[in-house]
Each structure stands twice: as C-alpha cells, then as structure tokens.
Amino acid sequence: MKYLIRQGRLVDPVSGIGGVMDILLEGDKVAVIGSDLSAPGAQVIDAAGLTVCAGLVDMHVHLREPGFEYKETISSGARAGAAGGFTSIACMPNTKPVIDSPGAVAFVKEKAALARREGGARVWPIAAVSRGQKGQEVNDYEGLKAAGAVALSDDGVPVQNANLLRDAMILAHRQGLTILSHCEDADLVQNFAVNEGRVSRQLRIPGRPAIAEELQVMRDAMLAEETGAAVHICHISTAKSVAIVRRYKKKGVQITCETCPQYFTFTEEEVLQQGSLARVNPPLRTSADVEAIIEGLKDGTIDAIATDHAPHSAEEKARSLTEAPSGMVGLETALAATLTALYHTGEMSLSDILRKMTLNPACILRLPGAGRLSVGGEADLVLFDPDEEWTVDPEQFRSQARNTPFGGRTLKGRVKYTIIGGEVIYRYGEEGTAL
Ligand SMILES: [Zn+2]
Secondary structure: OOEEEEEEEEEEEOOOOOOEEEEEEEEEEEEEOOOOOOOOOOOEEEEOOOOOOOEEEEEEEEEOOOOOOOOHHHHHHHHHHHOOOEEEEEHHHHHHHOOHHHHHHHHHHHHHHHHHHOOEEEEEEEEEEEHOOOOEEEHHHHHHHHHOOEEOOOOOOOEEEHHHEEEEEEEHHOOOOEEEEOOHHHHHHOOEEEEEEEEEEEEHHHHHHHHHHHHHHHHHHHHHHHHHHOOOEOOOOOHHHHHHHHHHHHHHOOOOEEEHHHHHOOOOHHHHHHHHHOOOOOOOOHHHHHHHHHHHHHOOOOOOEEEEEEEHHHHHHOOOOOOOOOOOHHHHHHHHHHHHHHHHHOOOOOHHHHHOHHHHHHHHHHHOOOOOOOOOEEOOEEEEEEEEEEEEOHHHHOOOOOOOOOOOOOEEEEEEEEEEEOOOEEOHHHHHHHO
C-alpha cells in the first residue's frame, strides 16, 4: 500500500525540518519527504491544515491484562492509544500475575501482536524490578530483556528497599535496561487519597505530603550517581522534585523524568469538584507545583510527557474518595490536554512539546524505529489539527474505562489520522468503517 500525505505541516524535532511538505509512504516505510510529490497509484491523504509528525510514544500506561480485564485489556488499551495519536505505548507490569518472568513478558508480546492486528498501537512490555513487585528479590533481567522487556519498573508498588534498588540498578545497567521509578515513600503516603495541604485539611483527611515523593527522587538520584546506572523518575509532580532532577542532571548523572498532563493542568482543588475522578498517585498538587512543572518542561529538566493511563471500572471509581482506587485514563486526551495547557497558552512550541511525546520517550526506552520521522524509517505517524476544539465525552472513548477528570472539558487539538507501519489504523470520524 502507498499513501501520499499532501500539504501537511511537518514538525520534526530531530532534524528541525518544518513547513508544509508532502510525505510518501511505501509499504511500512517513509519513502520520500518533499514538495509537490506525485505518486501514481498512491492513496492521497489531504493534510492541509494538519500537523504531521512521528507517531506519539507513551512510556507509561497500565493495560490491566492479565488479571484485571474488566478495567482494560491490551487490545482495548492499544486501540485507545491509536485514537489518541500514539503509535507506541509501554505497559507497566503491575498486573495479576505481575510481569516478572520471561514467560509473562512473552504473554504480553503475544497479546500485543493480536492488538496490532485489531488496529491498536504497538505495545512494549515493561517488566518488574522485583519478584512479584514485593521489593525483596531482583528478577532475571537478562531473561526479561531477551523475552522483549524494554525497561524495568515496580510502578504502582514503589520500591521501598534501597538495598534492592541499588543492586537492581547495577544489574539493569549491565543489561542496558533503565529502571522507571515511581517515587513515593510508602510510610508517608499509606493509602491516603489526596495531597497533604489545604484540601486535605478542608476535608479533614490525611494527605500524601510532597516530601514523600521528593525523598525518593533524591534517593534515586543519589543511587544513580553512585552506581552510574540510568534512572527514570515517573510522573513527577512537585516543585522540589523538579529542582532535584535539575541539579543532578547538571552534575551529569544519568537521570531522566516524565510528567503527565494532569500535573500541569489541575491543582489539588480539583478533588473538591470531581472527587475520586481526581484521585491519582502521586496526587494533584498546588499551583506553585504546576508552575514549576511547566518551568521544568520548558528548560528541559522534564524529558517526557506520559499519560500514566490507569483505567478503573465505573463501580470502583463510584466509591468514596478515600475508598476508590487511584488513577485516571489519559490516552485519548493527552495530546489535546497538552496542547491546550502548553501550546495554546504560548508556553512551549509544538516542536518542543512533540519532542517530549515522541523522540525523548523512545530514546529513554531505546525503542527501535520509534519517535522519529525520517526517509527510510518506520512509517509511524500522527496527523492532527492543533486548533480544533472539542469537548471530552468519555462515553466516546475506545478505552473500556471512563475515569477522567477531563470529561466535559473543552480542549484544543484533535487527532485526525494515526498511521502505523504504513497503514492508516485510525481515522477520526470514520469509526467502525473499514479503512
Ligand atoms: Zn506510578
């Protein structure tokens, strides 16, 4: 199959190439990028008014399979990713059973292949740091890597044992695998629902203090410095976390980090309006934290924007704030939420934003062929209208879950086409029709 994408505004953070261009896709590769291309027999996609870039990469999602298929499956999550403009997503291992053996990684790979055939994004498995995510024993990283794991993480059940984490960093480093660290001190956060601060006091419930995150960001930065291993901090949410990462990056330590749209869009006050829909770990913080997160994105301290897509059932999220599970879905709103908060406000350029949603996460995970658009490279692309406004209706999601605090909000930026391996796998407005 050949596609000629005509007159799209190309944004390529790698080469700096920009401007209105045509792109010819042949088979699963990008064949030509240029002006006024003609290609007899090619199917033409009119991209006038649309931005064209490498397919988005989400380095942090929860797809819930195996074990929690009532929340999400690899197939439904991968299809949600495609609708959100993502061509590659990396899924966390906190499933049942935990993805901590080569066999379990192989299971995810098998389901991922099936999901691809059903029109989903590419799914890359992340394996657990510790056996059963219990924080006691390291796993067989060589075996996990050979089976296809792209990184290691105990996300969801943060590693509390510094001795284990130190060993894990050294062993992971030998395998060329990065540890993705969910930083929260378990004793300080327990199972509390919100940030410790104005809102927790108002609600008269205990909160998760900022320092619970910052202590572990500091610990992990120091361990990375000591071991020489790479560490990636997941979903940073506080001003001090940003400052710590900034300081250790300056020292030349191999530390990277991500944040998520919820941390630069909402403050803790959102919980008062939306209850459990705004419950997430780490929690939504203060407006000073939001400002620091945006500053960290702008100055390059924060490398990536991920979703931490965390599906739950309606029944689970209907429980009270203190009883409901934490997390929110994000695959189908991430691009629009990010453009709304960072691009349309004039904070960041499209190229800088897209670098954090394509190239940077692909590099941190060392995903082959992902995150860049180049002649001869993989034909994974997204086409979107950066200016189209729409109101989020969770009922329209391809995800099985509806738990988002963005429901009912008007966002600016609409994914129009998602192309993977040279095939149009998502086209806005043609849901359900053969493509
Ligand atoms: Zn996490």
